[in-house]
Amino acid sequence: MSVPYAEVIGDPIAQSKSPTIHGFWLDALALPGRYDRALVTADGLADYIAARRSDPDWRGCNVTMPHKQAVIPLLDRLDPLAATIGAVNTVVREVDGTLTGYNTDAPGFLEPLAQRLADTHLVRMARVLGTGGAARAIVAALAAEGFVIVLAGRDPAKARALLDELAPVGEHYAIGFDHFADPTDFAFDDRTQLFDVVVNASPLGMTGQPPLAFDFSHAPPGSVIYDIVTSPLDTGFLQAARVAGFPTVDGLAMLIGQAAVAFTHFFGAHPPRDRDDALRALIVG
Incomplete structure (x- = not known):
């Protein structure tokens, strides 16, 4: 008997923790279904999408590097947030067989901050280091929550362009990556x-x-000091932050948060988030 399935695609893909996360939730909810990983090269992406599109058991896929932008022309529509960010990390096969692209990185990033974001603030300010694909979702998410953003990149001009594209409202700042390396008084x-x-x-x-x-x-x-890196989970950045007395958020928080949104799209159920501690223990090993 066929069962619904989803998967994560990318190149490389062996390191992905997504099968562990989604498999844990499927087992916990006793849902029929499975979640796999598939190595898909840049040259093979179009053929992969074409083949899966016609499979009624395929519910969709999570998309990792290097396909988050390349997959967009192969889809039938984009969720507005994904269109704004310009990157897709979740493809969903709808009941009519069409494919919709979503970006769950943005809500996944914000999830660990939700309690603080529920409060009213006079000013919200974010210092974001990096201008790659992940930074696009993060900048868009923070801008939507009213943050003033200081974006640091190796190329300040690229950081400026990213801010102008994704956070056109408000006063934001682009600086060089090395700005934060030396002490300030x-x-x-x-x-x-x-x-x-x-x-x-x-x-x-x-x-x-x-x-x-x-x-x-x-x-x-x-x-709040937040590092989206997941290997290692406890980075030197987070260790130094704790020594300096700052609260921290690790990359697994964002990874689980974005996966939860995708899981609901794929399997029509909300994952059991009251078991996050057990899931973390399983992932970390």
Whole structure:
């Protein structure tokens, strides 16, 4: 008997934690279905989409690098948020057989901040490091929540262009990546009723990558320090933040949050989020 299935595609793909996450939820809910991974090269993407489109058991796929933008012309429609961000990480086969592209990275990123975002603030300010694909979703999400954004990139002109595209309303700032590397003696004002977040949206600090050079004198008191890197899960950036007394959010929070939105699209059920601790333990091993 056939069962509904979804999968994650990319190149490489063996490292993806998505099958563990979705498989855990399917088992916990005793839902018929499975979640796989598929190695899909850039040259094979169009053929993959064409083949899956005609499979009634295929509910869709999560999309990782390098396909988040390349998949867009192969779809029938885009969710408005995905269109704004210009990247798709979730493809859903609708009941009529058409394919819709979504971006669940943005709501997944915001989920760990939801309790703080429910409060009213005089000013919200985010310092975001990185201008790659993940940063696009993060900048769009933060702009929608009323943050003033300081975006740091190796090329400040690219950071400026990204802000102009994704956060055209408000006063935002583009700077060089090295701005945060050296100490500052800047005296931050009273942060009462302010919400500050510092986000590493770059690969720096990831296994096999150079460390992220960030001096915490640049982080206002009470800032939430957020690193989207998942390997290692406890990055040097997060370790240094805790030593400096800052609250932290790791990359697994965003990964689980974005997967939860995709899971509901694929399987028509909400995942059991009361079991996140058990899921984390399974992923970390």
